Amino acid sequence: MFTLFQQAFAQGRTVTGTVTDRANGQALPGVAVIVQGTTVGTSTNVDGAYTINVPAGSNTLEFRYIGYQTVTRSIGNATTINVALETDAQQLQEVVVTALGREEEERTLGYATQQVNSEQLTQGRERSVANALQGKVAGVNIQSQGGGPGASTRVVIRGAKSVLQSNQALFVIDGIPVDNSSSGTGDNLNNGIDVGNRANDINPDDIESINILKGPAAAALYGSRAANGAIMITTKSGRGATKKAEMSYVSSYTIEDVLRYPEFQNRYGEGFFGAPDLLENTSWGPVFTGEVLPWGQIINGQQRYKPYVALKDNIKEFFDYGSTWINTISLSGAAENATYYASYSNTSQSGIVPTTDYSRNSLAVKGSTKLLNKFNSSVSLTYTKSGGDFAMTGQGNSVFNQLIQTPRDIPVRELEDLSNPFNDEAGYYSPYTINPYWSLANQTFENDVDRLFGNITIGYEVIEKLNVTFRLGTDFYNDRRKQWMAIRDVEGQNEANNDDGMYSETQLYYREINSDIMATYGFDISEDLNLELLIGHNINQRTNDNLFAQADALANNQFKSLSNIVGTPLATSFRDIRRLVGVYGSAKLGFRDYLWLELTGRNDWSSTLPLDDNRFFYPSVNIAFDAANAFGLADNSPINFAKIRANYAKVGNDAPNFFTRSVFVSGNISDGFAGTDLNFPFAGIPGFEVSNVIGNNFLQPEETSSWEIGADVRMLKERLRFDVAYYDSKSDNQIISVPISFATGFGSANLNAATIRNKGVELLVGGIPIETNDFTWDISVNFTKNDNEVEDVFGENEISLGGLASAALVISRGRPYGTFKAEDYLRDPQGRIVVNAATGRPRTAPEQTYQGTIQPDWTGGLVNTLTYKGARFSFVFDTRQGGKMYSRTRGTQRFAGTAPETLFNDRQPYIIPNSVVEVGSTGEYVENTTPLTNDNLYEYWGNLPEGTNIVDASFTKLREVSLSYKLPASIVEKTFFGNIEVGVSGRNLILWTPDENTYIDPEMNSFGNGNLQGYDFSSTPSTRSWGANIRVTF
Amino acid sequence: MLAGVIATLAGLTACDDFLDVNDDPNNPPTSTPALTLPAAQGQLAYTLGNQFQFLGNFFAQHWTQAGAANQYCDLELYQITSSSYDARVWGELYAGALNDFRFVSQQALTDEQNNYAAIGQIMEVYTIQVITDAWGDVPYSSALNGLNNLNPEYESQEDIYNDMVVRLDSAIALIDPSGATPGDDDLVYGGNMTEWLRFANTLKLKIFLRQAYVRPDVAQAGIQAMYSAGAEFLQIGETGDIAFADQTQNRNPFYQTQVVFRGGVDVVASNTILDYLQETEDPRIDKFFSPAQAGSNQGSFVGVDQGVECTPDRTGNQSNTVSKPGPAVASPTTAVPYITAAESYFLQAEAVARGWTGGVGDASELYAQGIRASLDYVGEDVAAATALLQRVPYPTGGSVEAQVEQIITQKWVSFSGTQGFEAWTEYRRTGYPSFIEPSAASTLGTGLIPKRLLYPNTEAVRNTNYPGLVEIDVPVWWDVKD
Structure with a gap:
């Protein structure tokens, strides 16, 4: 038996x-x-x-x-x-996506990550993925750069580290790095255009979740580009679908208008020296009287009349309501051994500036199958077509630059009809500005991007728990841009604005290919110990191939083409390529479900380093310890979970392209004005000059080393949660073009020269103060303080990130990354302002001074979510305290006499308080007795040292509010819908700034999302938006 | 997939080839004297014809700021800062022109192209003279060494002047008109080495005469030796200049910047020169300037008192109500001269007037030739010189100083609008024209006109041998005459 x-x-x-x-x-x-x-x-x-x-x-x-x-x-x-x-509440089995697209349990990680789910991401109906993260993640500084449609956003994790190369986080979609560059228009001062960053091509509705890898340790396996952290995006896949097919449709419509208008004075109107002047673009005229007076030019013996009164809203009236309509329809499902997801999305945005718009159409498909013979595979492909019509920013002809100077009594809206002889190029009232409506109609910029990214993944289970995965991904796009500036050819007072016109076309082509082969193996060494191993091999190649052609004098205003030209077109091309090969590995040891230790290493070979010395290796180690589990706290204390984590990582980075060799370059010399260069060939003769940059075939890789400790403690059955991290990272040996004395015959040399340190604290406190069957209140606060210091830039050298000669943003030893160095008042030893004895106007100090940094003291966010039955209400505050910005709006408003501060002493003669004059050149100072008068008040306000335009950039925003309601099943069941959810949402609804900033939203930056930040250079104002949305599933 | 894996593995093994892609495909790794010479010549002309054109013509009072704008008031206030002429002038002169001329001369010697080497060296001397005349003591022998000397030492102007002559002599010795010569790539003379020889001699004469007050003995000996050796100088039609072309980014830089980009709103005629031209009924007036286009003075030549529009007394009048720079100086194709034939004659006249030529030459005739050459250069009928000379006669028999004053004053006229920097420099050396008074907007002490440029800010920051601030009213070494 x-x-x-x-x-x-x-x-x-x-x-x-x-x-x-x-x-x-x-x-x-x-x-x-x-x-x-x-x-x-x-x-x-x-x-x-x-x-x-x-x-x-x-x-x-x-x-x-x-x-x-x-x-x-x-x-x-x-x-x-x-x-x-049963779901495991105690073990907090959050699975997150880590480097290389691995899925790991969050609790086993020895470094900080933060996950944001689809709902949090899309509740505000924001078209930009990066913007949608604002205020929600600790340690991440996300700054939207402009108010134009499709504008760019900068994402920096744990502070800026690199002088020359990108400081932005790496965007990774389904394990494949994708491009997030933002190629500006080259001449940001004169006609800058924010064409957006390429992460804008990602449709937020396609995203299942985003996990943010904050430190170098988290991203070490990614290698070179990981020092800045990574935004790991997982797209929807149909995984977890319960039906063979589910269709969902999301539609939202939001309206936007200007969030922050500058404040204006409303006492004085058009004129100069206190007297009326009908040509003027400034408000230095007499006090408003209400009299009906002529304005503008006399044309055909006629002139327009209007009351001489302040038009409080004349600038506001120029702007339209913008709108964004997003429609996404998706199909997903799962069948035996297969899942799929497909979506089509359309985003149409019209800007607050008339004629501006942006659109995005994306088509995504993704599928996975389990094949026979232990193979599995997945494919993902997204095609995006995006582009728009944009308005210029900056000095010169930009719309906002014209508007901000407009006298307080000029009815802007009456300038709109360009067929009116008072409004055309010749008839416009002022020779010092141009009609902003003319600029919009005749100075255009459009672009059109076709982009495809995706990957193929094939996995094979060799034996149980030994898996080999091959993933091949690509990302490529073509961005075609067309800029047009019509001929102006008039006689009379506006003749000085005559222009030959210009038309240019730019084609930017980018392609990235990334391949990874990985093998993973996991096994239990004993009952208490288990080990997970990974080895892999990576190839990455990135290429650019660009063309630019310009007709700088047009034959006529009839057609937009390069053949519309007088003379010869200017054409240039640019190509680059970089390749990187890497091998990497990791070993992760787990002990009794409460202690994890991971070691990683990666070795890269890069094409951008000297060919005979292009290899570099870097390791990391991280440890996670769950004290709650280890000591059984969960059973005898309110603490459910208490993870302590620590890590150390080194991450290498290679050089920018072509830094290893000196070259000759086609002759070009410029004085900084637009289109005034001497550019070879010169009358048909080619010329090549010795490049002013010395190449270096002895470059070493850059190195960022960092350590971090942190804790994640949760108690009271998950009702209360703390997550704190302290980090210290040092980026050393940075490869920069060190500026050198021109007398060496060169302007810079490529050297390993700079060191920058970032230290900081991140704190996340979350809780659920109320939780009943029907009602839940979830609150989370995040706080970030990052201290940034430049420890070395090749001795006393100073590197300018750009900006203005009179107010530059520099990198200088002992100061934070991005410090303003600007013109200042000349002051006596007591700090009093020294004025010119003859004019009573302040003198400018001979040396520029350091006037604060763009780096904030701290940033924070507050996220509240309240749910009651099917209703969900969420609001997000976002704050940045400290830090400075340069506001050209302030400078322009002072010069034009539209700023409220120009009303000081009601424009009557006055002596600058507490000012002195120098006695000869003796260095002795006596009290100033020369007043400013109406004759030079304009000069006073218009010529203050540029440093006085640097203002406190602190702000707090009500970043996002959303309310949604899911219809009860009892109602939905009667329809053919699976789910119906309706909602309203708003973004950036309220802005608070310090009193001294009456000018602009401090988030604005006119120079795109690169390293040059903190400049309002007559950019399009930022916007607030609100709207409604509906989601249904079938 | 298999193909992908194989390709990947192949990539790993053939690493070196796969990674050998870091040669810049956009720019050549090497060049030749023929390819670099025009770039160097063009860059120098751009600087002289642009930033130094504004600076010199304002300081020498050919031009002044118009009323309805204030772009160039710094030049009227004499508020030149250490960043005013930094990277885009100092930087372009050293790292652009000078270093490129050095490449031409050195590469040409290696390639045994002696005429290129000669041109390169002559232009190096020309460029360093511009640099030292602007800033005084500057890096010279230790300059242009790249990473081998990141902190070039400053050298006295006297030593630099001494070496310029040595270097010119060595360049002259290399000239071989029968050897291989450049062609169109020599933007100045198209490879005509006879003219280059005359250019070199004229430059050498200019270098000696600059020292006429500080080291008259050295100047005299040097000039004497040139005349003894029968040196030839530039003649009418042999002006060494760079012609600009009416094509995209090939146009005269003053035209591009002021006339096109700024819409001509800033620069107008200074009454200092306009009064003199009107007093002497100079036929060149309508070449140097154009009549007012609008307002009550429409059609006539009317200027603005130097600097007044940058003072509280300004009128605020628009630029088109007064005279602006005219067709000979503000056209798309206006050439930028290095040395004009007129200048050559005026230099010779001064040498003769000082009695340093061993009796060779007639100062009065050379002076007249200078005026004729200037008329010729601006496109005026040379015959008109005869009448003009009646009104600006040469003070034959007058004191040396009186003769020099007349020569320099007419040379100053000939520099109007095209050689601003040299006009200011010769004013610093000689104090002529004597009727120049400082700008009404001057912030310097009484009677002062800038005597140098401030060392650039980049030097203070990047060069440990930076000598410290030297104020704008401190004369350079050769500037000793009150």
């Missing part, structure tokens, strides 16, 4: 069953079903079903699924075992 019994078992038997989620009864696909004590196992299919052959001698099945409690069942005589798994 005994023998027989054994025999029966020895034959083995088949067990089948279904695994479901206890909470909702839905099937759970992918659950590991293992015969305990053996290597036999399988996993459930999309319907949650499994079939397993249980070998002889075994009698227990184990059901494991990440995020659920593991269940064991003895088999006995059963042939069907159905299991309902």
Whole structure:
């Protein structure tokens, strides 16, 4: 009998069953079903079903699924075992996507990450993924750069590190790095255009979740580009779908208008020296009287009349309401051994500046299958077509530059009809500005981007737990740009604005290819110890191939083409390529489910380093310890979870392209004005000059080393949560073009020269103060303080990031990254302002001074979410305290006499308070007795040292408010919809700034999302938006 | 997929080839004297014809700021700062022109192209003279060494002047009109080495005469030796200049910057020169300037008192109500001269007037030739010189100083609008024209006109041998005459 019994078992038997989620009864696909004590196992299919052959001698099945409690069942005589798994509240099984697209349990990570889910991301109906993260993540500085449609955003994690190269986080979609560059228009001072950053091509509705890898340790396996952290985007895949097909449709419509108008004075109107002047673009005229007076030019013996009164809203009236309409329709589902997702999305935005718009159409498909023979594969492909019509910013002809100077009594809206002889090029009232409506109609910029990114992944399970994955991805786009400036050819007072016109076309082509082959193997060394190993190989190649052609004098205003030209077109091309090969590995040791230790290493070979010395290696180590589990706190204290993490990482980085060799360059010399260069060929003769940059074939890789400690503590059954991190990172050996004395015959040399340190604290406190059956209030606060210091820039050298000669943003030893160096008042030893004895106007100090940094003291966010039955209400505050910005709006408003501060002393003669004059050149100072008068008040306000235009950039914003309501099932059931959710949302609704900033939203930056930040240079104002949305599923 | 894996593995093994892609495909790794000479010549002309054109013509009072704008008031206030002529002038002169001429001369010697080497060296001397005349003591022998000397030492102007002559002599010795010569790539003379020889001699004469007050003995000996050796100088039609072309970014830089980019709103005629031209009924007036286009003075030549529009007394009148720079100086194709034939004659006249030529030459005739050459250069009928000379006669028999004053004053006229920097420099050396008074907007002490430029800010920051601030009213070494 005994023998027989054994025999029966020895034959083995088949067990089948279904695994479901206890909470909702839905099937759970992918659950590991293992015969305990053996290597036999399988996993459930999309319907949650499994079939397993249980070998002889075994009698227990184990059901494991990440995020659920593991269940064991003895088999006995059963042939069907159905299991309902319970979510594992205690173990906090958050699975996040880490470097290389790996999925890991958050609790085992020895570094900081923060996950943002789809709901949090899309609740505000923001078209830009980066903007949608604002205020929600600790340690990440996300700054939207402008108010124009499709404008760019800068994302910097844990402070700027690099002088020359990008400081922005790496964007990774489904494991493949994608481009997030922002190629500006080259001449930001005169006609800058924010064409957006390429992450704008990502449709937020396609995103399932974003995990932010904050430090070098988190991203070390990515190598060179990881020092800045990474934004890991996981797109929707159909995974977890419970039906073969589900269709969903999201539509939202938001309206936007200007968030912050500058404040204006409303006492004095058009004129100069206190007297009326109908040509003027300034408000230095007489006090308003209300009299009906002529304005503008006399044309054909006629002149317009209007009351001489302040028009409080004349600037406001110029702007339209903008709107953004986003429609996304998606299809997803799962069948046996396969999942799929497909979506089409259209975003149409019209800007607050008339004629401006932006649109994005994206088509995404993604699918995965499990093949026979232990192969599995997935494919993902996204095609995006985006582009828009943009308005110029900057000095010169930009719209905002004209508006901000407009006298307080000029009815801007009456300038709109360009066929009116008072409004055309010749008839416009002032020769010192141009009609902003003319500028919009005749100075245009448009672009059109076609982009494709995606990847193919093939996996093979060699033996159980040994998996090999090959992932090949690409990202390429073509950005075609067309800029047009019509000929102006008039006689009379406006003749000085005559212009030959200009037309240019730019084609930017970019392609990135990335390949990874990875093998992973996990096994239990003993009951207490398990090990996960990974080795991999990576190839990355990035190329640019650009063309630019320009007609700088047009034949006529009839057509936009390069053949519309007088003379010869200017054409240039630019190409680059860089390649990187890397091998990497990691070993992660887990001990008893509460201690994890991971070691990683990566070795790269880069094409941008000297060919015979292009290899560099860098390691990292991280450790995570769950004290709650280790000491059993969960059972006898309110603490559910108490993870302490620590890590150390070194990350290498290669050089910019072509830094290793000196070259000759085609002759070009410029005085800084637009279009005034001497550019070779010169009358048909080519000329090549010795490049002013000395190449260096002895460059070493850059190195960022960092350490971090942190803790993640959760208590009261997850009702209260703290996450704190302290980090210290040093970026050393930075490869920069060190400015050198021109007398060397060169202007700069490529050297390993700079060191920058970032130290900081990130704190996240979250809690659920109220949780009842129907009502939940979830609150989370994040705080970030980053201290940034430039420790070395090649001795006393100073590197300018750009800006203005009179107010530059520099990198200078002992100061934070990006410090303003600007003109200042000349002051006596007591700090009093020294004025010119003859004019009473302040003198400018001979040396520029350091006047603050763009780096904030701290930033923070507050996220509140309240849910009541099917209703959800969420609002987000975002704040940045400290830091400075340069405001040209302030400078222009002073010069034009529209700033409220120009009303000081009601423009009556006055002596600058507490000012002195120098006695000869003696260095002695006596009290100033020369007043400013109406004759030079304009000069006073118009010529203050540029440093006085640097203002406090602190702000607090009500970043996002959203309210949504999911219709109850009882109603939905009567329709053919699966789900109906309606909502309203608003973004950037309120802005608070310090009193001294009456000018502009401090988030604005006119120079795009590169390293040159903190300049309002007559950029399009930022916007606030509000709207409604609906989501339905079928 | 398999192909992908194989390609990937192949990539790993063939690493060196795969990664050998860091040669810049956009720019050549090497050049030749023929390819670099025009770039160097063009860059020097751009600086002289642009920033130094504004500076010199304002300081020498050919031009002044118009009323309805204030772009160039710094030049009227004499508020030149250490950043005014930094990277875009100091930087372009050293790292652009000078270093490129050095490449031409050195590469040409290697390639045994002696005529290129000669041109390169002559232009190096010309460029360093511009630099030292502007800033005084500057890096010279230790300059242009790249990474080998990141902190070039400053050298006295006297030493630099001494070496310029040595270097010119060595360049002259290299000239071989029968050897291989440049062609169109020599933007100045198209490879005509006879003219280059005359250019070199004229430059040498200019270098000696600059020292006429500080080291008259050295100047005299040097000039004497040139005349003894029968040196020839530039003649009518042999002006060494760079012609600009009416094509995109090939146009005269003053035209591009002021007339096109700024819409001509800033620069107008200074009454200092306009009064003199009107007094002497100079036929060149309508070449140097154009009549007012609008307002009550429309059609006539009317200027603005130097600097007054940058003072509280300004009128605020628009630029088109007065005279602006005219067709000979503000056209798309206006050439930028290095040395004009007129200048050559005026230099010779001064040498003769000082009695340093061993009796060779007639100062009065050379002076007349200078005026004729200037008329010729601006496109005026040379015959008109005869009448003009009646009104600006040469003070034959007058004191040396009186003769020099007349020569320099007419040379100053000939520099109007095209050689501003040299006009200011010769004013600093000689104090002529004597009727120049400082700008009404001057912030310097009484009677002062800038005597140098401030060392650039980049030097203070980047060069440990930076000598410290030297004020704008401190004369350079050769500037000793009150």
